Amino acid sequence: MRALGRVLRAPGLWLGLAALHVVLAKVLAAPVVASLGAALQPYHFSDRGALVPALAELLVAQPPVVVAFATAWIASALLGGLLQLVLAGGIIRRLAGPASIAEMAAESARYVPRFAALALYGWVPRAVVLGLVLADPLEIGATPRLVIGGLGLAICAHALELARARAVLCGGGAYHPRALVGAFSAVFSAPRRSLGAVLLWSAAAGLAVAAVAVVSRGLGYGWVIWAARLIAALGVGLQLWRIAVAVAAATGDRRV
C-alpha cells in the first residue's frame, strides 16, 4: 500500500489529471456534436428513446458523420499516447515526493526525448504479444487469448513504467534499449510486486470497458456522461497507482 499512499498524498495531481481528461474529451467530441448538428439542420429530434433508427437514417443521408465519430476516437487514442509521453516525467517526480508544478513541468519536458525512445522500444514486446494473440498459433480460443494478451500487455506496461521511473529517479540512459531490458528483468525478479501492477493495469482496462458499457447501456440518458467521467477519474487514479508501484520499486532500487 506504500504505492497507494504516494497517490493519496498527491490529490492535486489526481484531480488535475482527471480534470484534464474530462476537458480534452469534451474538446475531442466537439467536432462530433458540430457535425451531428450540421447534418440535422434545420430539423430537430426529440425522442431520446429512438436514437438508433434516427442515427441510422442520419448516417445513410450523411455518411461523413461516421468520419467525425471515428476521428474523435482515433484522436483520443493518439492524444492519450502523447499525454503518456509528455506528462510521465512530472508525474513520476511528484509521486516520488513533493514537487512544484514548475518542477514537474521541467521534469516532464526533460524526459520527453528519452521516453519517446523508451516508448518506441516498448512497442517491440507489445507487438510480439499482439502478434501472438492475433495469430493464435496454439488455437487456444478467444477468452484465453484475451487473458494472455491482457497479461502480456500489462507486463509490458509495467516494465516500461519501471524503466521510466528508474530513468527519472536513478538517472541512467534511457536511450539504450537495455534500459527496457533491465526493467523487464526487474519485473520478473519481483513477481509479487509485478502481480500488483498487472492487477492495477487490468483494473484500469476494466474501467475503460466499463465506461464504454455505460455508454451502450445508458445511451440516451443524461447521466451517462457523468458516469463516464466518474469512471475515468477512478481510472486515472488506478493508472497513477500503477505508476506509483514503479516509483516505489525504483526508489527501493536506489536504496539498495
Add this chain to the structure above:
Amino acid sequence: MAPLLLAGLLSSISSLGGDAGVIGRAPLRPREERGEIPEEARIADYQLEVSLDAERHELRGAVTVTWRNRGREAVSSLPFHLYMNAFRGEQTAWMRESRGAHRGVSQSGESPWGYIDVQTARLADSGEALRWTFGDDPTLMTVLLPRPIAPGEQVAVALEFLTKLPRVFARTGHAGDFHMVGQWYPKIGVLDPERGWQAHVFTLNSEFFADFGDYDVSIEVPQRFVVGASGALVAEEALGEGRRRLRYRAEMVHDFVWAADPRFVERLVEWRGVLLRQLIFPERVGDAQAHFDAAIATLESMDARFGAYPWSTLTIIHVPEDAGGAGGMEYPTLFTTSDIAERSLWWAIFGLDERISGILTTVHELGHQYFQGLLASDEHREPWLDEGMNTFANGMVFADWHGPSAWVARLGGQAISEPELVRLSLLRGADLDPVASPADAFLEVTGGYGVTVYRKTAAIMHTLRALAGADAFDEALRAYALRWRFRHPRGEDLEDALIEGLGATLTFPSGSAAGPVHMDVARFLEQALRSVDVLDFGISRVENRRRIGDAGWRVDEEGDLVETPRPETWPKLTALADAEIEGVVVVERRGAMRLPVELEVEDVHGEAQRLTWDGQDRYRVFVFPGRRLRRAELDPDHKLVLEPRRLDNLRYATDQPAPKGLTEPLGEAAEAIALAVLAGVAL
C-alpha cells in the same frame, strides 16, 4: 404467454425419441379444427418413390403425377418444371443471373453442379411411351400427350428420373452427409383458366408456383440417416443391407421436400394437435426451445389472424454451417431455419440483444405456411404477395408475441422494432422497381429485390393499417386469407379484399374548418404497388410573425380616411402579446407519393393541435392566428412506415429554443467513449 409455458412443459416430455407417436398421423388436422377444404382445389397428386445414394449424392426416382384438367379447354401437352437443372451449368437462366451466388452464399467445390435427368415418360395406365421436348432452358420440359385431356378429365403420367444434388449453395443440395432435397422431382405447371399454363423458366428470384394435391412419397435411405420431410410419416420398414424405407403422406400441399443427415437430433412438441418436429445438430440443441417458442408464437398469431393452420405436422430443419445456403427456406409443412447468434459475455456487458438471427428466420419461414403454403400465390409473377405479405405478418407476430412495441434488436435502453427496421431499409434501393413486378424483373446487380418485394410491401401494409385502423385492416386481411386459402390469389384479389373491408375511401377529420380529408384506397394501392413513387413529407418552415394590424390609412365607418400611425420600428416578437402573433407552418410533399398526413403543432403554452393534410399538393401553408408556436411535427404517431426519411418531420419555430434531442446524447456518447479511450491509453 401461457401457450409458451405449455410448450415448454410439452417439450420436456418430447424425449420419447425415435418415431413413437409420430408414425401414422393423419396429415391434416381434424375437419372441425382446420375447416373445409374445397375438392376443386385438389389438382395434382404425386406418388413418388426415391432412393438416396448418399455417397454420390444422387436420387433415383419414379413419379406418377395424376393431373386433373380444371380448365376450360382441352390440354394436349403438360409442362414440367425441372428446377434442379438450374444448377446444371453456367449457361442456365438461373446461373446467368446469379453468377453462382445466392443470398451471399457462393457456389464452391470442384463439381458443384446438380441436375435432373428424365429417363422415361409413360402414361401410367397403359404404359404407352410419351415424348417430351425442351425449350431454351433446361428447367422446363413439355410432355406431349397422345390425346387431349378434356376439361373435367384427368391423366396420370409416370416419369423415371435421376437427380444429382448440387453442392448446396442455393436452397437445395448436399454438404457432406447433409442432404437438403428440394426441387428434386419433375413438377407440373399450373393451368390458369384465364392465362393458360403458368410454368416459367426457373430464374434467380422466382420461387415456385404449383397446384395443391396429395403426395404419397416413399424414401429409401441408409439406415443411419435421420429424415425430416413434408407431411406425416405413415410407415417405416427396414430393407436390410443397412437401408430403410420411410413412407410419407402429405395432403393438400403444393410441394414435397425432405432432408436427411445422420447427425440430426430430434425434438418434438405438440401445439393444438399439430406435431412440431425439430431436427437440429447436437452442438445447437440448446437453441431448440427458442425456435419452438418462436414457432408457437407464430402459429398462435397467424392462426388467429389468418385462419386455422390446416396440417397436423410442421418440421423445422437446421442446416449445418457449411450448408448455410439451404437455411431460411419454406416448403409445405417444413422449413429450414438459421442459427441464433451466439451470445458472449460482451453482449451482456454492452446490453446487446437481438431477435433477428434464428428467431426472425423461424418466424418468417413459418409465416410462409400461410403466405404461399396456404394462400398459394404465384411467386414468379407476384412475389410480393408471399414474401411481402409474410414480412408484414412477421411484424404482427412480434407485436402479438411481445407487445406493440416489441423490439427485434436492442442496445441498452435503445431498441428497434420490426416495422422500424422495415422503414429504414427503404432508404436504399426501394424506388427502382414497382412492388408489383414479376420476380425476374428484379436484377441482381441493382439489389432492389429484397427491399422492394419484402420490405416495401410490408411498409405499405403497416401504413395502410395505421391509417385505416388496426381492427378494420385486420378484419379485411383475415377475410382475404379465409377466402383464398387453398387457392391461388392474385394481387388484385388482395386489393379487392382490402377495398371491400376498409371501404373505397378512408375519411379523416381535418382538424380545421376545411372539412374532412379523404383517401382513395384503390388509388393508394395503385401508387404504392405499381409506381416507384416515394413517400416523403417535410416541414419547410415554422415561424411566428406579427399579425397584420391597422397601421396606415383606411376608411372608417363615417367614410373618412383616417391614419393609424406606424411605430418607428415594429416591436420585437417577444414584446407582442399572443393575440398579436400568428404561427405559420409550411409543410411540403417531397416525394411523389400522395397520402394524408397528420400535422401536430404545439404552442408555447404546451397546447397541441392535430390537423390532417390530404398531401395532394406540393405544399400547404397553415396559419394559426393568435398562437405563438413552439414546434410542428408531421406524422407524430409514426403511422407512415412507408416514409423512410423522417428526420425532416420535426421542426421548432425559428424564435423558439429547440432541444438537442439527437446531438446531445450522441455527442455525449462520443465524448464518453473518447474519455474512456483517453484514460485507458494515457499515463
